[in-house]
Every structure is written in structure tokens, then in C-alpha cells.
Amino acid sequence: MTLRYLFALFLTLAALNAKGQNLEGKVLFTVDGEPVYADEFLRVYNKNLDLVQDESQKDVDAYLTLFTNYKLKLKEAKRLELDKKPSYLRELSSYKKQLAKNYITDAKVTDALVEEAYDRTLNEVNANHILVKLNENASPQDSLVAFNKITKLRARALKEGFEKVRAEVHNGQTVYGEKLGYFGGFKMVYKFENAAFNTNVGDISQPFRTRFGYHIVNVLDKRQSRGERTVAHIMVVENKNDSIAENPEVRIQDIYKKLNQGEAFDALAKQFSDDKNSASKGGMLKAFSSGQLRAKEFEDVAFGLKNIGDVSKPFKTDFGWHIVKLHDITPVPSLEKIKPELIEKVKRDSRSKLIDKALTDKLRAKYSISDTPPNLNYFISILNDDYFKKTWKLPSDFAGKQPLVTIGDKTFTYNDFGVYLTNTQRNTSAKIAFKKLVLNKYEAFLNENLIDYQEAHLEEDNEDYAHIVAEYRDGLLLFDLMETTIWNASKTDTTGIKNYYDSHRTDYLQPERIDAVVATSPKQKTLKKVSKLLQDNRPLDRIKSLVNSNDNVDVIFTSDVMDAGHQTLPEKFSFKVGVSKIYKHNDAFVVVKVKEIYPKAQKTFEEAKGAVTSDYQNYKEENWLKGLKAKYKINVNQEVLQAVKTKLKK
The missing domain is CATH 3.10.50 (Chitinase A; domain 3)
Structure with missing residues (x-):
């Protein structure tokens, strides 16, 4: 996620149901005559309330100052026509497209897949597999050969034993026989995951196909998920300034001996752990689950501790030497708690194809699209083998004006589909019959345009979506304004930064x-x-x-x-x-x-440059804001402001 995206999200928060019944439509203040309404202020204030770090920002008057400054900057941004910049328009369009996915998905199908995924989060499968590798776009003839081969291997495995056959046939090129260990949901492609979870322990699955080829899976065991572990650790890394314990292994062994002598783990972590983030907390780390840490060795040791209070022997990872103490064992959280996370995983996974189909089926019904495709014979007749060479072009006498399909109030013509055929030929690798190719392309064309049409009209259909887009639009504009007017200008103003340092030298001292x-x-x-x-x-x-x-x-x-x-x-x-x-x-x-x-010593300009640049930017922004206040007159409706304060006290 980009800084621009994060900044805009922080400043332009999702709409809340905080509208005051008596304040809706009431003008709280004007900026150069342009009204800003009380319900907008309430919505943003309430959403920001739990996020602000400075307690003063929770004061309504102080927050009103921030909000009026915000509106002043937006006024200036529009005067500079930053809202017409191509980069701004592209960023906004990208965000709208991303946000729309949360509003046009099929909730029922998503919920069913989330519940299935949760079940597979509660459990893990230990399995081995044999894969006959096959190109995703292989011909029917090659697919049949691979299918027959995996079928024969399954027959052999049933007779001779899966492990014997797996070890014999693996060549790492055309056939793979691999031990997979334990895995849960989302660790394998969805079709593979389904086969593994739906096969009984000790059984060999029927052949199935993924994008890698044909597989058979032998399920060795199933167990409940290991959940989360909460541990504390003491970490020692090489410290060139420490003349006594130059060797981190010697130092960690010394600390381990002190543990065995009865000294407290948390006290030793506070004194000697090189992990500064956790040392002051007695070495405590946030809870983690299988596969979450970058250091597999650390994870294996942590999950290997059985009882609360157990302490590991010293061990090494790429980050240094560690000793780990087990503090808590937490089972998999409830579905309600992790549902948002699972929804995002489902949408990123190959499961999303099921959601996409449910969505397009719903949109076809909404816009009364017939299940029977239109007559596509004309397109079949104009295709030739150049299409598979990616050199095909529409004929000079192409009948582009003829209508093809209508979605809502928009009619798509032969030309729209012809252009789509031309642009997507590069994605067509396998040679198939023209009739099947045209039908597949039409289905993809229709589905894409159904979703695009729904997205284009979503602000009209959904008030929440419209609020969020409007607020993000302003936040993105503010980011561009600050970047153009303050941040970039400050970074390049070397003379101004140096002069600021010279006049504030006492602020930059070495302790x-x-x-x-x-x-x-x-x-x-x-x-x-x-x-x-x-x-x-x-x-x-x-x-x-x-x-x-x-x-x-x-x-x-x-x-x-x-x-x-x-x-x-x-x-x-x-x-x-x-x-x-x-x-x-x-x-x-x-x-x-x-x-x-x-x-104490004076920091040189180079030593203090980062802090000086930041302070100089704040200084420039304060002066710039004073200029905006002089340029654009702000009038606050005190009666409406008092009503806002009264409502917030309830």
C-alpha cells in the first residue's frame, strides 16, 4: 500500500451513521462563501476520535480548527487545478475500482467460502503427492496422455504403496513426488486444498487437475491447528562495541547459565536482550501462528515448547542467537474475530473465481441479460489462424455499428466486441475451435462490462460508497497539494534549510x-x-x-x-x-x-539534517497556512457549532 494511499485513507475516513437529525443540511462554516455542513464534520470527527494521539484534538474547538485548515487547503488545491492532473485522476480511479469490490461481491457465496476456510484454519493435513506436470493450456491430446499416466500411477500406488511409487517416479522435470508436511487452508491452490481435505486419512485421492498438471494425493494424517503461541525471547547479536562478549554465542550461553541458576527470564531480557523493541517488556513478543514468522527455526522452537513457562536452549537464526520462554498457548480465534481477514484471503485466492461467477450471475439477472448468447456467427466467420499468431486484424469492411448486447442504458456494439477480440488475442495461446474461442471471449467480454457498468453507477446506488469516494477524493487532493507546495519544495530549498539550522542551532544538540x-x-x-x-x-x-x-x-x-x-x-x-x-x-x-x-555538543548540519528538514517543512507549512487564511475568509455559524457540541456530549 503506497504512502499516498495510507495518507488519504487517514485523512478521508469512511462514513459513519453519525448524522444529526436536526443538523443535516445545516451549514457549520463557509470557506470563501463555499458551505461546509455540520453532518460532514460530525462524521469525520467521530471516526477520527479513536485514532488521534493528541488529546487536544478531541476538543471540538481544536478539531474544528484542524478541519477548517483542511478545507482551506482543499480550496487552494482546486484553485491550482490539481484535481485535473492525470496522475491524480488515475490514482482516484484505481482506488474507486479497489473499493468497489467490497460493494459488488456476492455475500452468500463469500460467506460459504469463508466458513469452509475457517474450518480449514482449525485443522491441518499431512499429505504427500505425485504430480504429472502439464501446461495449463495443453492440447486435449496432451491432457489425455497426462491423465492416463496419473491414473496408472494411482493404480500402482494402490497396489505397491504410495511412498514406494512416489520415490521411484520423481524426476523433478515431468513427474514430481513430494512430501508436503502439514498444511492448512490457503497454503495450497484451492483445488489441491479441496482434494487433500476431502480425502480420508490413509486414502489416495482420485486424479485431479490444477494449473500445474494432474495430481494424486495421499493423506497421511489430519490434526487440529496448533493455534498461536505467545513467547518472550532474549536475543543476542554481534556487538562490535562490546569488548567482553564479542562472540554472541558465548554471551547467549552465559545468559542461559544465569537462567539455570534461577535468575528471572524477564529481568535478563531487560538487561541483555539486543531486541530493543521487546527488551523493556521482558522480551515479550506479540502472539504468532504457524507460518507467520520469517524465521522458521524460531517458530519450530516456540511451537516445540509444551508447557507454559518452558524455556528453550540457546539456538541460532539469521537474526542472531535466542532463548525463548513460552507464556501462552492460544487456540484458533472464533470465526467472528477473524472473519474480515478470511474474507480478504478468499478474495485473493483462486476461490475468488466462484465469487466472481456468483456476482456476474447476479448482475445478469439485475440487467436482464439472457442466458442465451447473441448470434456470434459473424465473428466466427471473420477469424482465421492469424489469431493464434497474435497478428489478426479486423477486416476493412467490419460491420462495427451493429448492436450486440445492452447493459442498463448502455448498448455495446460489434465494434466494442471486435476491439476486445483484437486486444485479447495476445492472451490466447492454445489453438481451439473458432466457435468455442468466440463464445469464451464473449462470456469474458460480457462479464467484464457487467462489472464495469455496476462500478460506474455505484455512487448512484450506494450512499456509503459515495461518501467514502468523496472523502478519499479530497484526501488524495490534499496529499498532492502538500507534496507540491510544501514537502518537495522544502527538500530542494537547501539555502532555506541551512538558514533555518543556523537560526535554531540550540535545538540540535548531541546529548x-x-x-x-x-x-x-x-x-x-x-x-x-x-x-x-x-x-x-x-x-x-x-x-x-x-x-x-x-x-x-x-x-x-x-x-x-x-x-x-x-x-x-x-x-x-x-x-x-x-x-x-x-x-x-x-x-x-x-x-x-x-x-x-x-x-553536550552541537550537531553539525549534516548530522541534524533530517530533523532540520522536518522542522523546516513544519515552519513553511505554518506560514503558508497563515497566507491561506488571509486569502480565503472563514465564517463559522456559532449557533450550529453549539448544536454540534450539544450533540457530541450526548
């Missing part, structure tokens, strides 16, 4: 930092010994050998240049050269040796 070694241990007594050794300036590797052993790790050391927010430092730690007192921090004890203090 005070220290070059330090932090020793962490659950035992205060041990750290007293470490503190003395640090004061004596003993080498760190020597200190480590004195307080730790191969079988027992009492202290972990972290060496780095740190600011006050570093995870190993206690809160409000006072920067002072030397060895600190012993602090209680993150359910353990720490002592810090500060070797050097780096005071």
Missing part, C-alpha cells in the same frame, strides 16, 4: 554521553567485589575470570558509549568519572565505571 563499563548481577555481594576490581583498574577479561566460571555466570559486562537512556543504566544516573555506587535496576544490581564523559 551528554559516557564511555562506560556496566557490570550487572543479581547478587549485590558479588558486585561489591567487582566494584573493587574496577577501582583497581583490573582488565575486564581478568575481572570476568575472577567472578565467573565456565559453569557459573554471576556477572555480565556491557561496554559502550551511552547516553542517559541506555537500557543498562539506572534511571537518573549521575554522570561522574570513576566507579559508581551499586544500584538496583531492572530486577538486578549494577555498578558502573565511567571512563570518560562527553559533554
Whole structure:
């Protein structure tokens, strides 16, 4: 999803049923005489209410300021005729087409497929298969040869055993015999999934065809889905600044030893995990299901833990070394909870062909299209073998004006279908009889135009759809305006950015930092010994050998240049050269040796350029908005505003 799409969706939210009975049609304010209605303000305010981060935006007056600014920008965008740009029109058309899919689908068929998909989310199949590879557009003769071959292989498998035959016939070119393991819904093409789920354990399916060729499936087992796991982890990656634990495997093994000594998993995660997103939460990760993580090794270990509280041994993935603790086992959610997700998966899957057919059948009935196609003999007569060479052209005396089919108030002519035949010949690879080819093309032509016609008239038929499109239209326009007027202009205004930095230098400072070694241990007594050794300036590797052993790790050391927010430092730690007192921090004890203090320092322009550019854009936008307010007069109807506030308090 593009940034433009996300931005427009955030600013132009779906319509709610928030219209005030007494406010509909009431003008809340005008922008240069153009009215903005109270019901629109209510609709957007209510939808935004749960999304805003700044509490001040929930205040009606503050939000009204944001909304009037929004309308001011739209006024300027239309003055600049940004709504006539080809790129804007293409983007809007694409969005409308995407959105329309949610409004013209067949709900009954979709629901049936979603329920089936949910059942297959609850369960998994372990199966092997044999595939006789076949081109999707193979000739009838080649298809028959492949079908006969897979039929013979099934007969052999029934007699000799599936695994024996599978192993013998696999050549990786024309015949594939593969072990698939466990899989659930949406993991295979729909026809394959159907065959696997509809075959009993121990049985071999009848031959069936997918776009890859002919298959037979041997179902070995069926089981309930493993659901979700919630785990915490400690991750260690290579840290070039850590002179003590340069080898991440050594460091993770040290941490594992501390776990076995009885130290708390969450405390060690807070102290030592290199996953900064989860370390402060004791290593906790969001729940995940099979196939959701990029690291299969991590997933296998997590699902291999059986009991709440179990902890894995250290293991490696492409991201680093890990130790995992199991916190929760969650079964597959209810249908109601995951139905929106399943609907989207069904629409993207080959199941969608069933939905498409149900939709076109419904539209044929709506627009009274006969099940009997019109006379297509004329088109059959003008085709020749050039069509399969992709060089066919309409004859010079083509009878294009003759009507072919009518959808609603639009009549499609012979010329419309002739052009369609010409444009789609590149998609025709297999040579088939002209009669069948023309009929197939006509069905596709009719279906496409039925859907296009419905989409084109959807704003007239569906108020919710019309609201969303109108709001997205404005949001997209606003994005183009900001990009043209502020963002791109600011990025290229190098002189303005540099001047802004020079006049706001004190806003861009490097914080005070220290070059330090932090020793962490659950035992205060041990750290007293470490503190003395640090004061004596003993080498760190020597200190480590004195307080730790191969079988027992009492202290972990972290060496780095740190600011006050570093995870190993206690809160409000006072920067002072030397060895600190012993602090209680993150359910353990720490002592810090500060070797050097780096005071606050001015960031160079290059170091601060990203932040300066962002601040400069905000500065330019504020001044630009002041100019718009001077250009376009805003008048707020205070009586209607008070009615809006009263309604929102209910």
C-alpha cells in the first residue's frame, strides 16, 4: 500500500451513521462563501476520535480548527487545478475500482467460502503427492496422455504403496513426488486444498487437475491447528562495541547459565536482550501462528515448547542467537474475530473465481441479460489462424455499428466486441475451435462490462460508497497539494534549510554521553567485589575470570558509549568519572565505571539534517497556512457549532 494511499485513507475516513437529525443540511462554516455542513464534520470527527494521539484534538474547538485548515487547503488545491492532473485522476480511479469490490461481491457465496476456510484454519493435513506436470493450456491430446499416466500411477500406488511409487517416479522435470508436511487452508491452490481435505486419512485421492498438471494425493494424517503461541525471547547479536562478549554465542550461553541458576527470564531480557523493541517488556513478543514468522527455526522452537513457562536452549537464526520462554498457548480465534481477514484471503485466492461467477450471475439477472448468447456467427466467420499468431486484424469492411448486447442504458456494439477480440488475442495461446474461442471471449467480454457498468453507477446506488469516494477524493487532493507546495519544495530549498539550522542551532544538540563499563548481577555481594576490581583498574577479561566460571555466570559486562537512556543504566544516573555506587535496576544490581564523559555538543548540519528538514517543512507549512487564511475568509455559524457540541456530549 503506497504512502499516498495510507495518507488519504487517514485523512478521508469512511462514513459513519453519525448524522444529526436536526443538523443535516445545516451549514457549520463557509470557506470563501463555499458551505461546509455540520453532518460532514460530525462524521469525520467521530471516526477520527479513536485514532488521534493528541488529546487536544478531541476538543471540538481544536478539531474544528484542524478541519477548517483542511478545507482551506482543499480550496487552494482546486484553485491550482490539481484535481485535473492525470496522475491524480488515475490514482482516484484505481482506488474507486479497489473499493468497489467490497460493494459488488456476492455475500452468500463469500460467506460459504469463508466458513469452509475457517474450518480449514482449525485443522491441518499431512499429505504427500505425485504430480504429472502439464501446461495449463495443453492440447486435449496432451491432457489425455497426462491423465492416463496419473491414473496408472494411482493404480500402482494402490497396489505397491504410495511412498514406494512416489520415490521411484520423481524426476523433478515431468513427474514430481513430494512430501508436503502439514498444511492448512490457503497454503495450497484451492483445488489441491479441496482434494487433500476431502480425502480420508490413509486414502489416495482420485486424479485431479490444477494449473500445474494432474495430481494424486495421499493423506497421511489430519490434526487440529496448533493455534498461536505467545513467547518472550532474549536475543543476542554481534556487538562490535562490546569488548567482553564479542562472540554472541558465548554471551547467549552465559545468559542461559544465569537462567539455570534461577535468575528471572524477564529481568535478563531487560538487561541483555539486543531486541530493543521487546527488551523493556521482558522480551515479550506479540502472539504468532504457524507460518507467520520469517524465521522458521524460531517458530519450530516456540511451537516445540509444551508447557507454559518452558524455556528453550540457546539456538541460532539469521537474526542472531535466542532463548525463548513460552507464556501462552492460544487456540484458533472464533470465526467472528477473524472473519474480515478470511474474507480478504478468499478474495485473493483462486476461490475468488466462484465469487466472481456468483456476482456476474447476479448482475445478469439485475440487467436482464439472457442466458442465451447473441448470434456470434459473424465473428466466427471473420477469424482465421492469424489469431493464434497474435497478428489478426479486423477486416476493412467490419460491420462495427451493429448492436450486440445492452447493459442498463448502455448498448455495446460489434465494434466494442471486435476491439476486445483484437486486444485479447495476445492472451490466447492454445489453438481451439473458432466457435468455442468466440463464445469464451464473449462470456469474458460480457462479464467484464457487467462489472464495469455496476462500478460506474455505484455512487448512484450506494450512499456509503459515495461518501467514502468523496472523502478519499479530497484526501488524495490534499496529499498532492502538500507534496507540491510544501514537502518537495522544502527538500530542494537547501539555502532555506541551512538558514533555518543556523537560526535554531540550540535545538540540535548531541546529548551528554559516557564511555562506560556496566557490570550487572543479581547478587549485590558479588558486585561489591567487582566494584573493587574496577577501582583497581583490573582488565575486564581478568575481572570476568575472577567472578565467573565456565559453569557459573554471576556477572555480565556491557561496554559502550551511552547516553542517559541506555537500557543498562539506572534511571537518573549521575554522570561522574570513576566507579559508581551499586544500584538496583531492572530486577538486578549494577555498578558502573565511567571512563570518560562527553559533554553536550552541537550537531553539525549534516548530522541534524533530517530533523532540520522536518522542522523546516513544519515552519513553511505554518506560514503558508497563515497566507491561506488571509486569502480565503472563514465564517463559522456559532449557533450550529453549539448544536454540534450539544450533540457530541450526548
